[in-house]
Amino acid sequence: MKHLIRGAAAITVLSLATSSALALTVSGKDGQKTYELKVADWFPTSNPISVDGAKFWMNEVTQASKGAVKFKYYPAGQLAAARDLLSITQSGLTDIGATAPEFNADKLPLSTVGNLPGLFEESCRGTRVLWKMSTEGGILFEKEFKPQHIHPLILAVTPQYELLSASKPIRTPADAKGLTIRSAGGTKDLTIQAIGATPVSISPAEMYQALKLGTVNAVAFPYSNAAAYSLQEVAKFGTEGANLGSFVDLYAISDKTWNKLPKEIQQIMMQAGEKTSMHLCQALNDDTTSKIKLFEQAGTKIDKFDAQGVAAWKEATSGVIAKWVKQYSAQGLPAQEVIDNLKTIQQSLQ
Template sequence: MMPGQNASPKRNTTSRTLRYFTTAVVGSFALSACAGTASENDASPTSVEASPLRLADDYAPSHPFVEYGASVFIEEAESGGVPIDYFPAGQMGTPEDLAVLLETEVLDVGSTAPAYLESKFPLSSVSDLPSDVSDSCVAANAMMDLLGEDGILYEEEFKPRGLRPLWVAVLPGYELQTATKRVESPEDAPGLLIRSAGGALDATTDHIGAQAVSMPGGDAYEAMARHTVDGVGFTYISAHQYGLEGVADYSTEGLNMGSFVLPYVITEKAWDNLTPEQQDSVTRSAKVANNSLCEGVNEETAIAKREMAEGGLTYVPIEGENAEAWDELLAGVRDDWATSLNDAGMPGSEVLEAYDEAVAKYE
């Protein structure tokens, strides 16, 4: 848990007011970003004090990233005098589109997924690598150490792009859900076609001898039903959201092929346009959201795991000699990741070491 944070997970209620906008306004934002820039640049923090921050992601309001994270941030920020205009569920486009809209300052706050933006944030996929971290709060707090103002990821990847991380969503514990084949030892994986989210998970899938297949998560159910793929690499939350217990016979338990990390960031320009009081409110709201989100993910993971078992999914524990064999195999993914970044002139080994040290601090 973050120091000083005691908030429990929050769910959306009818009393929470979020501003959901439609894609019809995207054009007007794009135009306004190009027109009238001179007057905006001359504005002082006081003159734009009442202007809402424009926040966007590509998750539905019912998704844990929104329910426990974005919506909590919005509620806290607005109660602290910072209005928010929110565009959920991909109204502003794909993860790639959101990155462009942040860099061009059409958006003020948004999600940035290293798994989908590998060319922009290669180092930030460090927490997507295989590990023994199964607690979302441990992973999220460790990542925030690296993403904070003094953190190596902020200095290397976000600050140069004019972005300031606020809070981070982490779905830990990617497991293999397979349609018919029981995967227990590393010898069971070669030759399998596995749907992957991209980034570090692609490398992990390839490393175990399976073939990574890129496709939207929403297509995974039909692909498994039609045996287009043999399985998927998903967290329990994601697998349950897509109803994969209806087409998967088995899931590993304790393999932990990696995680999915999603920093939410604010542009430095938007940050500078806030008053000191508003900056304090945004910082406090982000900390509350970070803690609420990780606790919510932990809670939803337990629920999803139980309900999938009730739906007929069989869990295959990874333990004993099999666990040792998997650990040895997956350690190579981490080493290869760091080495490839080192060879490209980036501090891969330094980032991996910093992340491992931060994880140890919060475990």
């Protein structure tokens, strides 16, 4: 039996190694090389981050390279679950993977800075700042992405998270006390705890049933993506102006693949990446307005906060950044330096 187990394990390792070796396919014809790369995503193809992110970028790269770069796209978690996509990118089982620092805070803790509340009012401002911090020469690239042997290609900061409830309206932070609220984990846990609620970590795919069955009282999620999970069918109440932070969506390529690509292909990918990141953030901003209308048409009662209401929510979450800095500084990480760098870049964009 032990020999059988060892044999099965050996076959598994061999299979993984073979998959790794074949992730990047290079072929040649008439003296020109063609590069075919695997792209693993956790978003379904209908999600705006797939449409205006991954698929937009792949099309841009293929066109700019005149067909020298092609892709095999695996959406909706076909190759791995969302939280495992970073690992399979690093291992070489895929060349490019969609990931999120929030899902991999053990490996990318400082990069969760983009998810903190009170930093950005809209998607594109956050995207411009995080792009500078996360590409070559930026503090996050040097401190985290480079040591993790990945190279960011697309990065977008989502519009602000709001609350969607199936049980009761949540008009003030006091209304959230004692509730169970779906969280993406990491910094979102800190934010939800700051308003007196209990965070529950569930995947986006589980939100619909969780709201419908009352597993959670509410979910924290941006309107721009919420309709992709049909939440307008189960959410009876919503907020606009709670501004509970953002979420950093990231597509990265492994250094193993990146270093095999010619410089001109690398340049095409990065130019397409910056263009895609700004295209995606604007699409998400635009989508927020249309999706709020969609929710209202479906019967969701959305409380739209005035300046006083927005200020109350901001005050309730004002201590989250300090807690984030304390948490990671205690681990010997330059968390305050990252916050200071973010603010400096943001001021330079004004």
